[in-house]
Amino acid sequence: INKEIRTGFLEQEPKLIAGQSIMENVFSGNTPVLQAIGAYEQCLEAMEEDHSPAHAARLEEAHAQMDALEAWDYEQKIRLILSKLDIHHLDQPVETLSGGQAKRVALAKMLIQEPDLLILDEPTNHLDVAMIEWLEEYIGTRDMTMLVVTHDRYFLDSVCNQIIELEDGKLFNYSGNFSDFLEKKAHREAVEAAELDKARNLYRRELEWVRRMPKARTTKSKSRLDAFDTLSEKASGKGPEEQLKLEVKMNRIGGKILEMVKVRKAFGSLVITDGFTYTFKKGERVGIVGKNGVGKSTFLNMIMGMEHADSGKIQAGETIVFGYFSQEPLRVADDKRVIDVVKDIAEFIPMADGSKLSASQLLTRFLFAPETQYTFVTKLSGGEKRRLQLMTILIRNPNFLILDEPTNDLDILTLSILEQFLLDYTGCLMIVSHDRYFMDKLVDHLFVFEGDGLISDFTGNYTEYRQAADKQNKEDKKKVTAPKPKQAAEAVKKKRSFKENREMEMLEKDIAALEQEKQNIEQQLSSPTGDHQAIGALSERLMSVSNELDEKSMRWLELAELE
Template sequence: MHYVTVEGLTKSYGAAPLFENISFHIEEGDKIALVALNGTGKSTLLRILCGKEVPDSGKSWIHKDVTVVMLEQQADFNPNKSVLENIFNYSHPILQAIKNYELLTDDNQEPDLDKLTDAIARMDELNAWHFDSKVKQILGKLNIHQLDQPVGSLSGGQQKRVALAKVLIDIGFEHTHTLLIMDEPTNHLDVSMIEWLENYLDQERVTLLLVTHDRYFLDSVCNEIMEIDRQQLFIYKGNYENYLEKKAAREEMDKSSTEKARNQYRKELEWMRKQPKARTTKSKSRIDAFYDVEKRASQRLEQQQLELNVKMTRLGGKILELKKVYKSFGDLHILKGFDYTFKKGERIGVVGKNGVGKSTFLNMLMGLEPADSGKINVGETVVFGNYSQQGLIVKEDMRVIEFVKNIAEHFPLADGTKVSAAQFLQLFLFTPEKQYTFISKLSGGEKRRLFLLSLLFRNPNFLILDEPTNDLDLPTLSILEDFLLNYQGCILIVSHDRYFMDKLVDHLFVFEGDGVVRDFPGNYTQYREWEKDQDKIKEMPAPVAAAAPTATAAPVAAPLAPQKKMSFKEKRELELLEKDIADLEAEKKGIDAKMSAGDLPYEQLEPLTRRIGEVIQLLDEKSMRWLELSE
């Protein structure tokens, strides 16, 4: 089914267009990633498709049966309402039935039996139990538990997770045909959540258009990449690796074409200068062609590789030493007797679930947060470069070039030469026109890029990067990676971007919770593989103990762990799951019998094939939930 058609779309802010005369189509089942430099119109294009912005020219057509659901970077919630009220904020009958049931079966209160009976009857009537199970799965995986908490009291990251949960729940209750648009869905998610979201979107039969900087996520979820480059749209079928190969080939052709245009331009320019004022009609057509050649010849091919031999501030023998460091906030233990001595050129990744104290650990190293006990000794030659999540704090009525020149006019290189502030800005993809833009006019991603640039321009020798990849575009990430690979100082990185971590770090500090920090020798992917192996070992049955030598020896019973009592809601869910699993098994058996008969026409076979896939997936989900409750 045809979902979206975009023809000749143009949008400008100021003199230069973000994109010009772009066209594309979206078909049912497409999973498309949109990539481009920050500030070149990715979010604007998504908002145009949702009807939240209007193009300058061109048109976008969406099929009348398609519902568009969008996850924006900034969630639009009522801060005074609870998480539950914000998630279930419109009057779909199934959503309202689940909302009423969840409110009545809250573990913190005894349910009104009459109301509960009515709520269960309504759930039965609407066959809403499958959807309720799906809601629980989404909320649980995104670590959203306190549903009665006002959204205004949540952190930015928690609000982003609530917004993501709302969108995923919405697409389950919308019409059959839904276009899901997501702007940076992996921001503020830890890696286990990102991996779950990958699997969820991969399994769901959803049509998807997303903006993301997470290359593993993009590679796992998407089968097509659209790129906005120099105001034009380029489409690449396939994965991220294929996109890189095809893009490199296109840029090589563009370079060759531009060189030819420049040679032709020189000849045409000479002819133009020789022409008399009174020109013939034939000359006029050649003049028109001249301006076309001039436009092609003046194209700039953005160089997205950064090769700087940095003159780094000298780093002495003593760098950073931690001895028996303890830190906690009430019952939350962050460090318990942590010992470590940093060496020159170390590249360490810091990983762990949200809320275990990773950012606090970084602040302690820089002296911004005191330790409860122990010693943190910093070498005299250490110059920290702190890329924090707070971002750029600066007067926004200042131009980009003025901001950088206030730090220094030139950036020194190891060979004794210097790069000017303007040249350094260009290396980080700020064009001469952009350099004279006011900071207030920059996009969120461009401000992050400027913050990163200003940090590196100060020549630190110990970089501390807290979520550096959030809101950065793929070209800028490529530049940052190249810079850091050539960087001679120490690097400490907190990031949920697995691709970024795998490329840069030598080993990991894994914050396992309760003050335990594991020093893992390897990158993030290696750590995840090791972690999965450990989980398999834990799941293996314990070896059977040898028989006692004498019959009279009475076995000593091991103390049983206290079992959590099932709530009323969980008992009810377990009963319904048993019934649902039996019904699904019977349906699967019936479909198998029909399909194996071999006499069905294609128009009957196709929906049966589709349905048996859905039945198998439902059986897996419900069986897993049944096991969880049974335990």
Template sequence: MNLLSAENISKNYADRWLFKDLNFGLQQGQRVAFVGINGTGKTTLLRILAGLETPDTGLVSTRKGIRVTYLGQQPVFDESLSVEETIFASQNDTLKAIKEYEHVINDADHKADDLQRVLERMDALNAWDYEAQVQQILGRLGILGELLTRNVSKLSGGQRKRVALARVLIEEPDVLLLDEPTNHLDLSTIEWLENRLSSPTLTLLMVTHDRYFLDKVANEIVELDKGTMYRYQGNYAYFVEKKADREMREATEVEKARNLFRKELEWMRRMPQARGTKQKARIDAFYITKEKASTNLSKQQIELSVKTTRQGGKIIEADHLNKKFGDLTVLDDFSYVFKKKDRIGLVGPNGVGKSTLMNMLTGKLAPDSGTIDVGTNTVFGYYTQTELEFDPSQRVIDIVKEVAEVVELANGDVLTASQFLNLFLFPPAQQYTLVNKLSGGEKRRLQLLRVLIKNPNFLILDEPTNDLDLATLNILEDFLLHFAGCLLIVSHDRYFLDHLAEHLFVLEPGGAVLNFPGNYTDYRDYLEERETEAALEAEEKAAKAARAAAKRAPAPVAAPAPAALAKRRATFAEKKEYEQLEGILAQLETEKQAVTANLNGGSGTPQEFAAWGARLQAVEQALAQKEERWLELAELV
């Protein structure tokens, strides 16, 4: 039985049907990723399911007693409340007790009676396990200390998203509706969140462009395409494969319908009299065929092709850069000479200084010391996280003409602003609509267009994947892979980083910058190796200390059982070996059965029986060795 159901819902927006007569259900344990191109109505559908918008037709219902919570792209709060009041605004009795407990212990001047009262209340509600979960959520999202008492009106966009995420996770609803939950989160927080949302008991529907996150969390993908809903039981790779199969089948069916339509049209033009049952049925079938033959199979997609300004011998030379904000050091003695076709990923926790470094390179911010020498032919294209700024009276084409009236493509063609907008899926009818009528993803696409229209040769992209649909992301990735200039990318999308970045600048607290040769997955493997080595060193030190203590012991008395040493984690190489061993063991078992069958079959020459016997002995010996190694690695993995 569905926890949440939608029956025959339709929505018309700006004189255009987003979808009509959709039916949708969400059952316990379903974790569904909702995908589709920008402007198809994904966010609108989520808001309708959450009860925040009313469908033009149809009905949304929830099972009795089911709590549904919605996390939007732009969280809306009561601006008069503090962060703490916002997070604990639920009417849940346990949450109220935790809120009061947190308030008392964070008050340095609290009274003993107050502390005793809140402790007794926590005991009465058995709230301690829940409180520990709350602390973990707040800690992982960086909502601690002074931030809890700050007014939500003073929070940045990223802080607001983390506060909203903390609130929905702490409330523990029966159904979670999440719209781009990974936006504004750093990479380590995203990895923590995907592990938390992968619970088999969790029920959620999310809109996300993060393909690694989608693969880890979702067990089903639902696509909204031209107002129709398609469901796929599998991961992102399975979805891409089956979507291509579906489109191929549809193209074949439409082609057949068009051929049949041409034949039937000749018959209809002879004005048949629908006197007989067969003639009536044939006329009805004609109109059905006509509708099928009229299906529009054209796939709209962005065409990214712009001329790149020629780069000179010098691009950017950064020499001994330093930057502080008060007592906080965000950059400490950073130097780098940018080379042609550099493809660099910029990673690090939120607030560590990624935007500061990009703003210094582009001249928007001056370093405290050090020099930045930019080549005369270097043309920046800077795509920022800041939302597109516009006057409410501006139309889409006005936004582009502010930058340039014409743009030159890579093949030498020169297009007008209107023609270039058409390549970016803004048809002429939409070019004269008000910008505030666009969806979030369409505004980001328009912002990307404004950057590329300048023909840059040094692209700096700050979270370019936010709010863009998967189809646009794939096209953007392909364009950037063939981009002839330099790339500097900040992104929380690990798939995007892995495909585009060839080395990383890892910004660490204190201003240090590690120049790491590899992509993000390589960096994560490197960190795991370091953690394993540190654990082994700690284990060795503990063992040495134990041996030294034993030598100093005055007499050989029965020693207490030593404390268990911290379990060593598997290295990246050991994990790979473990995965390969499972396949090897299966192959050996299959071969053992085949050789045994030959020996028991009773047919064969003496030489064959000797060979089979020797091979069986070798296989059994290999099996024993491989099984022993597999068990060792299983303990670590």
């Protein structure tokens, strides 16, 4: 990479600067504009807590530096990024952040720095769907080169114009997005399969010749032997990639599945559910959507009995066997080998076709090579650990699968096989996922967490839900902006009294005076005099004037509705 190219790298598990706040991490770039904005934001935070002359002086200096660097537009862009990624309380120490919060802070930092080359490792992990869709739109407006590793296929479709595939130590380059890649990869594999088949047929014929060849070798026969060696190497090549096989047996499911009656759960002022009632039926395929922090995982934990509801009833049928693929990583002892994890559950596992497989055979089907099966679990990659975790759940033969962000750390091949297994799965299925492609393919309806304990049931997949929501939003805007019919408006209008007319006249004068005062204060603040006490007093007066102006304007609008 050219040394003049500014590079930004978002790691899958980013490491923030310990001992610093969110603000200090976000604004830790070395550009003068970033440093000026960081200093200005810190001064604002300090002034909110203490209007001392010292803080006012620092704010004045920071304000002047922002003016000098023309940094105000840039600051607004930063505020937008932080807001869209749900990053608030900028003075919070980074040590107190969860893994998801830390990832969002690191992503915000990369976007704010605007490098020439941005490298993103699983950027959509820990983002809710609204954040991902905003990120796609934002990236589309920036002039930068981006290299992204992700399992999110809709994200790849949206932001990429070139796909590089790494397979068996080889790189394959495809122009276009992910959909184009699938088509071109299938064509490449078909050509390679045909060439491999042709090479193997020719190899068999040449092998017969080698066996019949006389001991005395001519120059021509030696040349043919050299060609045979090359052909032998080509014929022994790998065919289409080996695929993971999911064929475990499912326990019988009875008439009663799961019943939730008037379930309420809250943590202080955060209400997760408020009187939620639902009776699950056989073969249900439910997706759960909502913003981060709205309580989706808590909802799943209540179903699993890992979290108690404050009130209401949650009751599962006698035949129900839950399989819960949670976000929590697989926890095993450091000295545990891969094969021992499976043997601890069962030595032999029944398959859907009635056969039984040993632990080793099943691991092989889950793409764990024999040499990998005897390695320690701690040596596995993040994706291998997730695959092993998924395997330990499926071999218990669940008939009600609950998947909480199942696509995290799974490669696209494993994901596609898991999707096919779930499409054929006849039990109940409940999914929380930010992967829109995964949700669209598998769910029939959605539980939409609206906030404040409200959960609505939408028939359809995620894309259909977004289309319906966008349509409703457009209709709502039309209703707000559409003028009311004259006759209907006249029918509901009331006449203003003499007293109300006088009040309206006074309000108009007051509003004009307040607007003028607000403008004067803003001009004074934009041209500081150096009097720190005066700046503090002006700031307080500006807040008071703005509040009074809002109140009087609202009252004027109320009176204006009258005739």
